Amino acid sequence: MKKQLFTTTLALAIGCSSFSMIPAAVQPIEVSAATTNVYNNQQAVNQMADKIIATGKSLIGKATYSNTEYKPTAPYKFSCASFLMYIFEKNGVDLGTYNENYMMEQGTAVSRNNLQKGDLVFFKSKKTGTDPDHVGIYIGNNKLLHMADPKQNIVISDMKSKPYYTENYYGARRVLPSLLSANPATKGDKIVENALKYKNKAKIGSVNNPSQMRFTAGGYVDYVYKASGVKLNAANTNLSSLMKLGTTVSKANLKKGDLVFFNSKIGSKTPSLVGIYAGDHRVIIPNNSGVMTRVLLVDYYKDHYITAKRVTTGK
Template identity: 35%
Template sequence: MRKVLTAFFSMIILLAFSSGNVFAANEEDTTVAENIIESAEKYIGTPYGGEFDCSGYVYKVFSENGIELPRSSSSQYKHGESVEKENLQKGDLVFFNTTGSGISHVGIYIGDNKFIHSASSIGVSISKLNDPYYWGKRYVGAAKVL
């Protein structure tokens, strides 16, 4: 009985310390994500193509925060760890097929079912991920790069 209790309390202590480390890592990821979103928002209104296209925009924002990404949207899609739509976190990359031939657009998930991106029609802006008229139909997947 004494061995069982010792093992039980050892597991409790181990779990308490390991969950603290997980919390610290998640807190750090949240701070990085917030910094990325802040960097991304400063470009709202920047025209598409002048300074960058969609993947160039994502590349620049992440680079400003010390995170290296590939340059193209299809390469960025392959770079991260796949994330289910219902598990999206701020800072995740969201990908779309706008041309009918695979990944052709990327944006940064900012929470509340919204993403920020450089759209060819209006430049850097915020859109709804599940927009039934355009983005919702073209959503392909997401990737975690943080």
């Protein structure tokens, strides 16, 4: 059963609940060090994993389990998935989701005997359905850091210690380094980094005044790209004008820095929402609630997707 998580401003669907069975084509594979170095060097990956794990450990005894409330300030309240979202985001790595279903579609599938620090590990104890029950972060030496349940809260568990972990292991995903910038950073990386600087800071509405961190959606996009060394050269910054720029790209070929457009009415070609693609299904969206990150896997974004445009060239 899908659970609901509420904040004071927004209702969010979360919990260790639903997930579509992984197709055979993406079943867990062995991932070598050479593969992980495509995006970043292994030392940087290890350092980031250590920071994320340290943040998680610092919350032991300070946070409680909740499937109905997400509270990222003391007294902290998390579900298993929102706990991971929080500790990653606190270290500048935005998963873009508080739902373990979508986390399981990010990064690369890895086998159990090839786990490394920072990998996300999923479990399923239900005998019916295809939904995982739980997710945690692997911290090395067969140990898992996770928001366990209302009695234990955040704990470190040995994955060989109980039948739950040995019998209900469901899979793992390596999201580091794919969620990090490349080394050296690409133009798309720089755009994403600049866009994320204004998350929870910029106000999006009908006024465009960058000095006060107030933007229209199109003005925010234009500002971020200029700060990243990219001139959009649009006649104006309304969304219809932005959608005429660059080269059309398919959803399957999206790259960091591409612009993604959505409508308010399914089937319409008039954009009402724009996002900056951040890689690994994530999209940074300026709307009336501010600047937020979501994943294109959510039904709303799949249903209201119009097109995507590549407005950058080269690396």
